[in-house]
Amino acid sequence: MKKKSRRQFLKSAAGSTAGLLAMRSLPAWSRASVANPAAAPLSVFGYANVQLLDAPLRVQFEQNHQLFLNLDEDALLKPFRQREGMPAPGPDMGGWYDNADDFNEASNFHGFIPGHTFGQYVSGLARAYAVTGSKPTQEKVHRLVRAYAATVEPKGRFYIDYRLPGYTFDKTCCGLIDAHEFAADPIALDVLKRSTDAVLPYLPEKALSRAEQEARPHKTPAFTWDETYTLPENLFLAYQRSGDAHYRDLAVRFIYHEYFDALADNHNALPGKHAYSHVNALSSAMQAYLMLGDEKYLRAASNGLRMVQEQSYATGGWGPGEAFVEPGKGLLAASLHTNRSSFETPCGAYGQFKLTRYLLRVTRDSRYGDSMEQILYNSVAGAKPILPDGTSFYYSNYNNEGARKEYYHDKWPCCSGTFPQLTADYGISAYYPGGNGIYVNLFIPSRVTWLQGGTPCTLIQQTSYPTANSTSLALEMARPETFTIYLRVPAWTDAKTWISVNGKRIEGEVVPGKFFALPRTWKNGDRVEFELAMPLRLQAVDAQNANVVALVRGPLALFAVGKPPDKLAPAQLLAATAAAPSSADWLVRTDGGTVTFRPFAAIGDEPYRLYQNVAL
Secondary structure, three states, rough: OOOOOHHHHHHHHHHHHHHHHHHOOOOHHHHOOOOOOOOOOOOOOOOOOOOOOOOOHHHHHHHHHHHHOOOOOHHHHHHHHHHOOOOOOOOOOOOOHHOOOOOEOEEEOOOEEEEEOOHHHHHOOOOHHHHHOHHHHHHHHHHHHHHHHHHOOOOOHHHHHOOHHHHHHHHHHHHHHHHHHHHOOOHHHHHHHHHHHHHHOOOOOOOOHHHHHOOOOOOOEEEEEHHHHHHHHHHHHHHHOOOHHHHHHHHHHOOHHHHHHHHHHHOOOOOOOHHHHHHHHHHHHHHHHHHHHHHHHHHHHHHHHHHOOOOOOOOOEEEHHOOOOOOOOOOHHHHHHHOOOOEHHHHHHHHHHHHHHHHHHEEEEOOOHHHHHHHHHOHHHHHHOOOOOOOOOEEHHHHHHOOOOOOOOOOOOOOOHHHHHHHHOHHHEEEEEEOOOEEEEOOOOOOEEEEEEEEEEEEEEEEOOOOEEEEEEEEEEEEEEEEEEEEEOOOOOOOOOOEEEEEEOOOOOOOOOOEEEEEEOOOOOOOEEEEEOEEEEEEEEOOOOEEEEEEOOEEEEEEEEOOOOEEOOHHHHHHHOEEEOOOOOEEEEOOOOOEEEEEEOOOOOEEEOOOEOOOO
């Protein structure tokens, strides 16, 4: 990278400062004053503060941004207009999104949840505007909010005979509060108030489990699939962003007490439950903790994630067939032969990113960053892109009998909504400002800019991680400042990991599973080098099947591609070597030839196998 002159640097630093101040100088209506009884020690940067550099994660973000920026607005609004009896020009979107009457639980999901992901698309666009400052993106958000507002009337006709009112309103709520917060939409909160009034007659008196819904009168089984237990997170956020206590009261009304009480008492309440929505509900527990101050909700969220991890695949994915299994019975291994819907990828990754971001901010425990990293590189980073017609990548497939990456059979499913939100969140998940410095959580090519003691600071991270096992961080600063850089040291690394500053090796123990603190007076041009040992290891699918293992290197699960032998020896797997210094491929040599292993993000359309049978 060409070195800047001091004059060039001061000019760019002044621009960065202006950008930071602009983000903090939104109109008075855009910020509410709400006290958090349990404020997190770490906060999040504004979306504009973190920019991804040229690399695959930025490509994913830009693909999603451009796709949703170019969607037909009449098509997006069509289900709302139709259900309100309004003129509804434009094409049908297709798939789950249409307002249609041919849905059938057993065989046809066309028209399953009309307009269900509209709020997520608005949210993803609002976040993309906050990242990029793209005026056309902001204008599209504003147009969509106004067009949607015209469909909202007091009787809530949209929700008459609607299968999942809580599910869709939750996403609409998120879209409107994000349009307000991140795209400065001046009417979004008013539209949210009207939308809330319209949906309330169609919501139950409290959060209902699926079993409780099944016990009540219902037209068809699909009417028992609503997810009112995920509502509190966005309702608490609506309260924080608006100051309207009505949203706080509604959030409290829909707290999932049965589920959270069990998890808080360390009782595993997961088996048999729908996987993604019950992980997503844990983010509501975190908001309940932050807004109500009751540590029961923090225990519920942390215990719940631990129980999820105890039945996760080596990729970090979970929920074969979208359900949690009963532990201790070898059912995760059994799923490798009976299921091809192993992990609901964009949705599951989005839910886990949100939850681990909350937990990391509250606890400063680096292992939540490990969890985020694991699911990033082994699942969503390898997701196939959404196609312009709504064809979407939904499930990661870990079936041992010839798995491949495949698109989902219905257009515009739920994962088409979470994918643009998640890719916009990559930057804010990488770094966290703390009281005395900055926490570096993800090792991704990126630039983060902030004010430290009144001084504009920029940290630029350059890396090919996780193909390479190192990352480099360079500082640009107008003047020296004293603060601490905290580096996440993954729990899977070992004593060969080292850190240097300006070419000098740092002394002190680098402890896996902790943040390593680098306190000093930093100045312009300072450089940190971080090299992480990435030992190969074997990870069993579950405790009952120690002979069914995945080959793992650092954060990466490695998949055998092509036609690997039925059995491999542990020693052969652990003797794997890199195909070339810059290659993502690893080679395992056997008596019958060489087997190529590849991370999920590097797999195209070739068949693969995650788990190998070994002789113990």
